[in-house]
Amino acid sequence: MRLSPARLCLFTLFLAPAAMAADSTPDIEIYIARHGKTMLNASDQVQGWSDAVLTPQGQRQAISLGRGLAKHGIHFTAAYSSDSGRALQTARLVLAHNGQARLPVRTDWRFREFNFGSYETAANQTLWQAVAAQQQMSLAQWLQQVTPKAFADTVAALDKTRQKTGSDTWPAEDYAAIQHRLRSGMDELISQTRQSGGGKVLLVSHGLSINALLDLLLPGQAVATIKLGNASITHLRLQHGQYQLLEVNDLRYVADGQLPVGASLPADSIAPPTAAE
Known part of the structure; x- marks a missing residue:
């Protein structure tokens, strides 16, 4: 779902004066992706800190997301992922099919799903x-x-x-513990990205945790209850100390990058990741 300019003002967070950035602070755009469909998703089981590999459909979703982002000319200056295998596998497939296979993925447990x-x-x-x-x-x-x-x-x-x-x-985990780790992880992501000059950042996380991030950065907004699709994109911009929500649960990149009907999965997409960068 893309947000109109009229609605953007409703989804803006003014940071505390001590955290306000100067005009020279580089803009940062964060493309938050939910991981592709997993075997536990398919069997309708609770999947928090427990993990499961992507299904063939989940691999196709991640590959299609990477292809779609490439078609839209979206390339990243940095990539982050939850340290859960399903998120890291998604991140690597997205980057491989966005033409950025050599971009390292920084894994961080703080972006895990709820436990x-x-x-x-x-x-x-x-x-x-x-x-x-x-x-x-x-x-x-x-x-x-x-x-x-x-x-x-x-x-x-x-x-x-x-x-x-x-x-x-x-x-x-209770909600306070979840938001504490998410805030800590996001603060570090922003700090590192600013030091590198800003730009577009890929973050692969999980459905409930993405909603909790929205609740944290844009408190009180109904978007925090939206059910997010696998491989959907939620797009935030941090500009002059303000967060803006540009897209939420956006699946157009997956649609625009769909693999041809009947196309087999690339050989390097089958195995789950064995180690984090």
């Missing part, structure tokens, strides 16, 4: 039903009004009652 603790790899419906019941709603009611904050905080509370003593499972 769901003991609910990891459970059926999505199991988790959703538990959260809806905790909030004394039907599943249909809950799905109509769920927010990232309410979801994360309820899962964290439920997970505390399910964790076993001495369990090796990481506990589910």
Whole structure:
């Protein structure tokens, strides 16, 4: 979804005076991509810090995204990714098919998906039903009004009652913990990009975490509840100390870069990444 100039003013964040940039500060554009479809997506299982490789469809989505970005003349000065394999695999495929295979991907755990603790790899419906019941709603009611904050905080509370003593499972994160790591990761990304002269940055992350980033950078806006498609682009610009949301859940790059019908996947797209740069 692209935003009209009239709506852009609604999605602008004025930073605190201490963080305001001078006019000479370089502009930064951040293209935030959700990873391609994974095997756990396909089986409708909870996928937070747990990981799964991209499906053939997910690989095609990432390749198509790279091809579409190239068709639109979008090239990056830097690339970042969550350290989850599905995000890194997506980032590498995007860059390989955007003509930037040699651009290193900086992995950062702070851009991971929400951690769901003991609910990891459970059926999505199991988790959703538990959260809806905790909030004394039907599943249909809950799905109509769920927010990232309410979801994360309820899962964290439920997970505390399910964790076993001495369990090796990481506990589910509440929303404050999630936003703290996302803010820290974004602050570092912006600082490094400014030092390098600005430009366009690719960031590959996850559906809920991207929504939480929008909630963090553009607080109170309804865009934070939009369900994001695999390989969609959410496009932010940081200019003169202001964040502007230019696109959200934009799938036109995938559409414009679609592989020909019947085309086989390139051989180098099959294997998941084995190591992070």
